[in-house]
Amino acid sequence: MSIVRRLKANYGDFQVDISDWQLPQKGVTALWGPSGSGKSSVLRLLLGIDAADELVWEFPEGDKVLDLGRTSVRERRLGVVFQNYELFDHMTARENLDFAIEAARQRCISQGEKFDETYFLGNLERAVKALGVGQILDRPVTVLSGGEKQRVALARALVGAPRMLFLDEPFSALDAANRAEARKLVREVLEATGIPALIVTHDQEDIVALGASVFKIANGAIARGNIV
Amino acid sequence: MKNNRANLYGRSVLWGLAILFLLPYVFSLVLSKGRLVLPSDFLNLVWRSWLQATLSGALATAFGLLGAGFLLRVSHLRTSLWEGVALFPAVIPSGVIVLGLMDLVPEWRGLWAIAAAHTLISSGFIAVVLARLVRERMGASLELAWVEGANRLLMWRRGVLPRLFPELFRVWLTIVVSSLGSFSVPLLLGGSQAYTFEIAIHHAIRLQGAWGIAASLSLFQLFLLVAFLFLFQNLRSGQTPTTIRSGESASRAGVARILGFSWGAPFLILGTAVSLFSLVRDPFLGWRQLQSTGLLEHRDVLLVALQGSVATAALSGCLTALLLLLAATSFPGPRSRRWMNAYVAPSVAITGFATLALGWGAPPSFNWDVARISLGAALLFAPVIWRLRWAEEVSRLEGAVAVAQTLGAGSSLIISRILLPRLFPAAFWSGGLVAFWMWGDYAIGSIVASRNMTLGLLAKSLMESYRLEAAALLLLAVLVLGAVTYRLFTWGGSSVHR
Numbered sequence: 001m002s003i004v005r006r007l008k009a010n011y012g013d014f015q016v017d018i019s020d021w022q023l024p025q026k027g028v029t030a031l032w033g034p035s036g037s038g039k040s041s042v043l044r045l046l047l048g049i050d051a052a053d054e055l056v057w058e059f060p061e062g063d064k065v066l067d068l069g070r071t072s073v074r075e076r077r078l079g080v081v082f083q084n085y086e087l088f089d090h091m092t093a094r095e096n097l098d099f100a101i102e103a104a105r106q107r108c109i110s111q112g113e114k115f116d117e118t119y120f121l122g123n124l125e126r127a128v129k130a131l132g133v134g135q136i137l138d139r140p141v142t143v144l145s146g147g148e149k150q151r152v153a154l155a156r157a158l159v160g161a162p163r164m165l166f167l168d169e170p171f172s173a174l175d176a177a178n179r180a181e182a183r184k185l186v187r188e189v190l191e192a193t194g195i196p197a198l199i200v201t202h203d204q205e206d207i208v209a210l211g212a213s214v215f216k217i218a219n220g221a222i223a224r225g226n227i228v
Numbered sequence: 229m230k231n232n233r234a235n236l237y238g239r240s241v242l243w244g245l246a247i248l249f250l251l252p253y254v255f256s257l258v259l260s261k262g263r264l265v266l267p268s269d270f271l272n273l274v275w276r277s278w279l280q281a282t283l284s285g286a287l288a289t290a291f292g293l294l295g296a297g298f299l300l301r302v303s304h305l306r307t308s309l310w311e312g313v314a315l316f317p318a319v320i321p322s323g324v325i326v327l328g329l330m331d332l333v334p335e336w337r338g339l340w341a342i343a344a345a346h347t348l349i350s351s352g353f354i355a356v357v358l359a360r361l362v363r364e365r366m367g368a369s370l371e372l373a374w375v376e377g378a379n380r381l382l383m384w385r386r387g388v389l390p391r392l393f394p395e396l397f398r399v400w401l402t403i404v405v406s407s408l409g410s411f412s413v414p415l416l417l418g419g420s421q422a423y424t425f426e427i428a429i430h431h432a433i434r435l436q437g438a439w440g441i442a443a444s445l446s447l448f449q450l451f452l453l454v455a456f457l458f459l460f461q462n463l464r465s466g467q468t469p470t471t472i473r474s475g476e477s478a479s480r481a482g483v484a485r486i487l488g489f490s491w492g493a494p495f496l497i498l499g500t501a502v503s504l505f506s507l508v509r510d511p512f513l514g515w516r517q518l519q520s521t522g523l524l525e526h527r528d529v530l531l532v533a534l535q536g537s538v539a540t541a542a543l544s545g546c547l548t549a550l551l552l553l554l555a556a557t558s559f560p561g562p563r564s565r566r567w568m569n570a571y572v573a574p575s576v577a578i579t580g581f582a583t584l585a586l587g588w589g590a591p592p593s594f595n596w597d598v599a600r601i602s603l604g605a606a607l608l609f610a611p612v613i614w615r616l617r618w619a620e621e622v623s624r625l626e627g628a629v630a631v632a633q634t635l636g637a638g639s640s641l642i643i644s645r646i647l648l649p650r651l652f653p654a655a656f657w658s659g660g661l662v663a664f665w666m667w668g669d670y671a672i673g674s675i676v677a678s679r680n681m682t683l684g685l686l687a688k689s690l691m692e693s694y695r696l697e698a699a700a701l702l703l704l705a706v707l708v709l710g711a712v713t714y715r716l717f718t719w720g721g722s723s724v725h726r
Contacts (some may be wrong), residue, residue, distance in 0.1 A: 011562055049630045073633040080634050086627040090649045099645060100635050107636025 005056035016220040028197045030212035032192040038220035039069035040201045043166050048073035079162030083169040085153040093152045096139040100159035127155035130189050147178045167199040187213050234454025234631035242558050252574050255582035256443040264444035280423040284407040285400040292354025295496030299359035301488025314352030317499030322412045331696050338417035345413045348499035352401050355496050405456045411576040412671040424451040429577040446574045479577050506700045514701030536681035545663030549655040551610045556622045557647045562602035569588035569619050571611045580604045580675030592678035604672040613658045621654050656721025660714035667710035
């Protein structure tokens with residue numbers, strides 16, 4: 001269990017104020033709430049994309065407890081799949097995945113760690129296989145369908161072995177037929193990799209399909225814990 | 229809200245850029261020694277500028293609305309062609325329109341001549357904007373009105389005009405602001421009186437060396453600009469965009485055609501017709517006139533002007549592209565982007581004179597003049613082009629940069645693999661556009677250059693001495709060579725992108 005001891009941020013007309021939020025380190029956790037409740041802001045703050053006024057996030061790793069609030073975006077080693085996937089659209093799918101390995105190499109070097117290329121290549125191979133993107137690797141991402149883009153984005157996020165995976169409304173851009181299939185695939189991949197995930201959604205079907213434990217957010221604060 | 233990605237390069241580049249952009253302000257304040265003095269005829273100047281700007285705005289908006297009526301009438305298959313015709317005067321160097329007006333109405337100077345030129349330059353652009361607004365935003369409700377039996381007059385009176393009013397006001401305000409800051413048009417058509425602050429600033433520095441007056445007028449103009457921008461941003465358009473799905477546009481264009489009227493055509497094509505009038509008629513006589521002026525006998529004059537145009541166009545394009553690339557890769561966060569969105573150069577005249585700081589004290593030389601004109605052009609055009617294209621482009625990259633950082637990528641990887649490949653086409657396009665404009669520039673050149681060192685300056689000089697045919701020949705060459713330069717830049721961009 002990782003604990004967000006304190007998360008405070010001021011967006012002018014909107015504040016995020018969360019304390020002692022216990023995030024499971026297994027399975028899928030959902031942050032559920034209506035539009036404007038602050039769920040995407042919380043995700044951006046935890047990722048480090050937006051700077052929080054105050055963030056203490058105790059994250060157990062091995063026999064140590066890290067404070068991720070004190071680390072930079074890249075040092076947090078978190079994965080993210082945004083609603084619009086944010087693939088690098090001047091690249092092919094393979095180049096997107098290769099970029100993740102190159103980025104992991106830079107992170108290892110900057111943190112003084114040894115970069116084990118075989119390990120990351122293995123991650124890439126497993127992600128490609130699990131998500132079934134082998135056939136589309138050499139295509140430019142601009143020609144991929146929504147479902148294919150999502151699978152490439154998920155594979156890219158998994159290559160760097162993130163501590164936790166963040167999914168921001170990941171199914172909302174898909175049509176109904178593809179959405180059910182995508183939910184099933186994401187659940188299978190997350191179960192297979194064992195990487196904990198935090199999904200931000202307003203769709204209760206996402207929560208049910210992923211078997212997630214739920215936190216409801218309202219006005220930038222966690223209103224109710226673990227309601228499912 | 230703060231953004232965690234303050235600067236990908238480090239503070240030195242950020243500060244360097246800030247200093248460069250603030251150079252004209254600092255230079256004018258230093259030379260004015262902090263003494264801000266208003267000119268004796270300040271109130272008259274304000275009145276004349278305001279009258280000129282509001283008149284330009286009113287005429288351009290009225291012509292634009294009537295032109296939009298014609299654009300709505302044309303078949304949607306031919307819309308692009310007519311939009312191209314309408315946009316032509318807004319894209320080409322303003323000297324071409326001025327030449328057309330001087331050719332059609334000789335000796336016409338002052339308030340009405342300036343307002344006419346501004347109207348011809350911008351009314352086509354306004355027509356395109358308004359026609360698109362009607363077609364795309366009001367299509368659905370107009371379709372309903374049409375089905376319910378409303379005729380054209382009723383649809384305009386009750387359906388279009390009341391809803392278009394806020395947009396018409398915004399358009400008017402835009403033209404007012406741009407006319408207040410106009411320089412190249414009143415420089416040739418203004419006559420003895422200053423009808424814009426820019427000209428008054430130019431006269432204050434060039435004729436009196438009064439930097440205190442120039443700085444105070446520049447600050448006042450900036451204050452007006454900020455006030456108008458504030459007003460502009462707080463105006464609500466009152467319209468919710470109607471999303472047009474594929475296949476719907478043709479039928480919506482159908483209902484728009486009911487609104488259109490063919491008698492709006494002259495208002496749409498007037499600017500293009502005036503531009504082409506001199507360019508088509510005069511160049512044949514221009515060669516003979518050039519011979520009579522003796523310019524062809526002194527070939528080095530033409531050669532120097534050609535060299536000067538090539539050099540200033542190429543260097544201005546490259547400098548602008550470089551400035552924009554540096555700004556985009558230095559300012560990935562929303563806060564610094566806002567600064568760039570809000571930045572405006574103090575005035576064409578002040579910026580032009582500020583570039584004299586480059587090589588201060590050095591004897592007049594071709595190279596220094598080229599460098600100064602190019603720097604001035606980059607400082608003036610970069611913020612405009614940033615708002616035109618880059619603000620959105622950079623904002624679109626924010627998510628990609630965020631993902632790259634969460635993956636662990638450092639600045640070098642993000643800049644080399646994400647930002648530069650995605651921004652190169654925009655950089656080359658911007659460079660090409662500025663190069664095209666600079667082929668025909670005489671505004672910055674007339675402030676900075678010590679002689680007629682570009683074709684644009686030579687054309688201005690010929691226009692001032694009413695050798696319009698010769699000027700038309702030079703401006704035709706400027707348009708052709710400018711288009712070739714633009715093409716070379718965009719070709720370079722697509723090659724690098726590949």
